[in-house]
Amino acid sequence: MSAVAVRHAAVSYGGREVLQDITLDVAAGQVVAILGANGSGKSTLIRAILGLVPLRSGSIELFGTPQRRFRQWARIGYVPQRMGAGSGVPATVGEVVASGRLARRGIFRPSGAADRAAVQAALEDVGLLDRIGDPVSTLSGGQQQRTLIARALAGQPELLILDEPTAGVDAASQDAFAGALRRFGAAGGTILLVAHELGPIEPLIDKAVVVHHGRIAYEGAVPEPAGHHGDPGHDHVHPHAEAERPAICVAPTDRMPTR
Numbered sequence: 001m002s003a004v005a006v007r008h009a010a011v012s013y014g015g016r017e018v019l020q021d022i023t024l025d026v027a028a029g030q031v032v033a034i035l036g037a038n039g040s041g042k043s044t045l046i047r048a049i050l051g052l053v054p055l056r057s058g059s060i061e062l063f064g065t066p067q068r069r070f071r072q073w074a075r076i077g078y079v080p081q082r083m084g085a086g087s088g089v090p091a092t093v094g095e096v097v098a099s100g101r102l103a104r105r106g107i108f109r110p111s112g113a114a115d116r117a118a119v120q121a122a123l124e125d126v127g128l129l130d131r132i133g134d135p136v137s138t139l140s141g142g143q144q145q146r147t148l149i150a151r152a153l154a155g156q157p158e159l160l161i162l163d164e165p166t167a168g169v170d171a172a173s174q175d176a177f178a179g180a181l182r183r184f185g186a187a188g189g190t191i192l193l194v195a196h197e198l199g200p201i202e203p204l205i206d207k208a209v210v211v212h213h214g215r216i217a218y219e220g221a222v223p224e225p226a227g228h229h230g231d232p233g234h235d236h237v238h239p240h241a242e243a244e245r246p247a248i249c250v251a252p253t254d255r256m257p258t259r
């Protein structure tokens with residue numbers, strides 16, 4: 001079964017078409033990365049899947065249910081593009097992560113042992129359990145981002161949707177993040193993420209989808225970033241899994257090949 005099934009979806013902002021004819025499947029248990037240049041429509045696609053922006057045409061199903069009838073939002077954990085939780089909110093790390101339990105337990109029921117255990121497990125997973133009582137504002141940007149990932153994990157979702165979760169974060173946070181995703185995937189979780197640079201999560205990716213000017217330009221194995229690999233000084237420190245991998249543009253500086 002598909003966790004996410006998008007069919008011929010189009011999205012417009014104020015009459016300007018931003019996504020056109022998007023068809024995409026994320027199978028249960030799959031790890032799918034959405035790549036593409038700035039402004040290509042990646043975040044809009046994620047927001048459409050989450051029901052945050054309306055479709056102009058086409059359809060989306062979540063776990064086999066048409067999105068407009070889907071109510072089981074606790075099955076989905078969402079990590080937004082930028083940290084908002086630390087800016088001006090005097091909450092502790094533990095409180096932010098505990099807010100990820102709300103959809104699961106209902107807002108009027110006090111948190112119980114299961115909630116506290118889930119919060120602790122999620123913080124341990126991202127390597128921040130020792131910061132549980134600290135104000136979020138005292139954490140680094142990467143640690144704040146890990147807090148948001150822990151918040152999503154604490155809800156024990158089946159599908160994690162992440163929008164550029166590691167953009168600009170330090171290497172330690174990237175590694176902690178990759179470890180948490182690896183464990184989530186190994187336990188059967190489904191992951192859909194927008195990424196600019198895959199970094200340590202590249203080995204986890206089952207399918208890459210490149211969005212270009214609002215359309216899906218490529219779907220398949222993780223592409224080589226065009227324009228860097230061929231450089232004479234390029235340092236080949238990572239293994240190449242297959243002899244032939246498609247070279248396609250994923251960075252804003254890359255140019256699409258003309259067809």
Ligand SMILES: Nc1ncnc2c1ncn2[C@@H]1O[C@H](COP(=O)(O)OP(=O)(O)OP(=O)(O)O)[C@@H](O)[C@H]1O
Nearest residue numbers: 013014018036037038039040041042043044045211
């Ligand atoms: N709320 C909005 N209203 C109007 N236009 C928008 C809105 N959000 C995004 N856009 C436009 O839609 C296009 C796609 O934006 P989107 O954020 O989906 O791209 P992206 O691929 O996620 O880019 P980035 O990598 O910079 O986040 C851009 O041209 C953007 O300016």
